[in-house]
Amino acid sequence: MLAAALAGFSSLLSFEPFAWWPVGILALAWLFYQVGMDTSARRSLLVGWGFGFGWSVAGMHWLYVAITVHGGMPAPVAALAIALLAVYMGMFSALATGAATWLRRRWSLPVPAFLLLVLPACWGLSEWTRGWLFTGFPWASSGYAHNISPLAGYAPIVGVFGIGVLVAVCAACLVMLTQRARLPALGMLAAIMAAGFGLTYVDWTRPNGAPITVRLLQGDVAQDEKFSPAHIDRALTLYDGMIRAAPADLIATPETAIVLFPQQLPPGYLDGLAAFSRDTGSHLIYGIPLADSPTQYANSVAGVAPDGRTYRYDKQHLVPFGEFVPAGFRWFVDLMSIPLGDFTRGAKVQAPFAVKDQMVLPNVCYEDAFGEEIALQLRSSPTPATMLLNVSNLAWYGKSVAIPQHLQISQMRSLETGRPMLRSTNNGATAVIDAKGRVSASLPTHSRGTLSATVQGMQGATPYIRFGNALFLAWCALAAGAAWLMGRKYRQTRSQAA
Missing domain, CATH: 3.60.110.10 (Carbon-nitrogen hydrolase)
Incomplete structure (x- = not known):
């Protein structure tokens, strides 16, 4: 659990102002290697939660400044608040790894299907869910680290969450290097990066x-x-x-x-x-x-x-605790000296x-x-x-x-x-x-x-403008369907061999 939290915390280096984007891929590769071993869903869930906890503390620790310096909250209480936020945020990555492992066992998935299809799809869906549940908090989503990497070329098509899935696929390719299929894994990794680099030269608008x-x-x-x-x-x-x-x-x-x-x-x-x-x-x-x-x-x-x-x-899109007070949390707001109220929401369009x-x-x-x-x-x-x-x-x-x-x-x-x-x-x-x-x-x-x-x-519409996250969600659905078919074929092959 401690190693998982440290691996998640290391993701901070992938974002600005450090911008070492390969670190985020390596951190996810470590996580995928841990859950890729034939482990239980419970262990995968716990390791995923530890990773998400560390990721959240690293990416969102700056909230501590607002709570203490401008909110007047005692430092121990503020640290506890940040920790509780990280506990909540960690649940999303825990559900990703736990659900992926559960599907692996239920569908009898071979390692490539689990690593290259199910885990990336579950990771992307967890980040997407974090972006809208309870008004959403998509800060430090893994795709944001890649605005300067070759993966940036995919942004006009599948958006930041789609890039997050590609980050996960790249991490899975690194894990596959520990298996026998080293050349296919390297080929897939190179193809993803090369295609993304090529897409950066496409002018979607004019x-x-x-x-x-x-x-x-x-x-x-x-x-x-x-x-x-x-x-x-x-x-x-x-x-x-x-x-x-x-x-x-x-x-x-x-x-x-x-x-x-x-x-x-x-x-x-x-x-x-x-x-x-x-x-x-x-x-x-x-x-x-x-x-x-x-x-x-x-x-x-x-x-x-x-x-x-x-x-x-x-x-x-109002900020919880900053521009509106969520039901049941007035006591928390009352602890701070920041004058907060409930603003009126503007129209969606x-x-x-x-x-x-x-x-x-x-x-x-x-x-x-x-x-x-x-x-x-x-x-x-x-x-x-x-x-x-x-x-x-x-x-x-x-x-x-x-x-x-x-x-x-x-x-x-x-x-x-x-x-x-x-x-x-x-x-x-x-x-x-x-x-x-x-x-x-x-x-x-x-x-x-x-x-x-x-x-x-600029005028014109990118695919992302036209379809929003629908293409990313369809991609995740196709990945799940392909994994199920691979698992079915794998089970049939094993039963025939037996």
């Missing part, structure tokens, strides 16, 4: 209209000052000045750069921004909470165009913001961790977006790996959709990501500045 100029603001407002009445006026002045510093086709601020409701702002504040938009031809998008009633308010971004058009996007030739679709904070929801918006909108915009505030998590990991998630969304992603954040990572998932410009983290760039929007 340029739309003329590029636009963008200015992405990073205010670097300290989290302990952001909501403090003594510092709010200073932040309002800061962002007003950063917006007015220079014109651009699109100027975007981070999430809740304006922390007050419109009716609480100094007189003329928003009117002044609208006048700047009109006088300079700039389109503005700014993070602000918006209320529809005294009891209904949303984490929103608002926009204004030079012709007076206004825009609103409401965050629809919302219109993009027209900026000259481009259509810009915002997403707020960790909404960009849910690729299928973004794909749904792109294929369902009458006027699909040509570029994406993430506005975030990760100052809650200090100088942790949360910032580079979040940037990596945004890169995967660009790969899946074939569209550039703009990121305007409070303290990082403010960046421009092109349609191939490459960071073309960025600001240093934990600094104040403005990122200026020219960005080309």
Whole structure:
């Protein structure tokens, strides 16, 4: 169990800021070797749970900063909370390895069918389930480590969870090297990598209209000052000045750069921004909470165009314990000094913001961790977006790996959709990501500045936009069917030999 937890913990090295993506494959290979031995489902389940526990602690330990530094929770209680989260997260990998071993015994599977078909499918399904159950928490899914590997070429087809299955197949190929079928295993591994590398040269989308100029603001407002009445006026002045510093086709601020409701702002504040938009031809998008009633308010971004058009996007995938309190957990929230409430969810499909030739679709904070929801918006909108915009505030998590990991998630969304992603954040990572998932410009983290760039929007639909995770799920179903047939043939061969 300890070795399994350490192997899972090592996966941290596969993600940013380390980006040693082969480590994730090696870690899974170790896990698959352990459960690949003719072991019981119970042992496989426990080893899988230990692996998932270590994986979760490594990938999500940054939550400790928010809970202790900004939530005021005692360190032992915060550590216990992180451990309990890891206990829960470990259950998904435990179900993957336990279910795979149970199927192996029930279907009398030969080793290749078990390693190359059943285990990867179960691993992929466990990550997919983790991404939606109880609103989902897909952070540190294995596919995210491969935005820079040859496997990135598969993202526009099967998405991050499909890449997770391929990671598992590669790990299984390494385990197969301990068997007699070394050459076929090496051939399969090489073919997967080569095909993925070749797919990176496929252009699934094409340029739309003329590029636009963008200015992405990073205010670097300290989290302990952001909501403090003594510092709010200073932040309002800061962002007003950063917006007015220079014109651009699109100027975007981070999430809740304006922390007050419109009716609480100094007189003329928003009117002044609208006048700047009109006088300079700039389109503005700014993070602000918006209320529809005294009891209904949303984490929103608002926009204004030079012709007076206004825009609103409401965050629809809310953060548990951050933007809504799950039933039965009010006691946990009461332990923290963070002022939390229940926000109103936005619609699943919302219109993009027209900026000259481009259509810009915002997403707020960790909404960009849910690729299928973004794909749904792109294929369902009458006027699909040509570029994406993430506005975030990760100052809650200090100088942790949360910032580079979040940037990596945004890169995967660009790969899946074939569209550039703009990121305007409070303290990082403010960046421009092109349609191939490459960071073309960025600001240093934990600094104040403005990122200026020219960005080309893209049109067209990747297979992932058209089908979301359906192709990945169909792949897993086909793998299970093929394994069952192989098991049936294996049983018949053994019975004839007997």
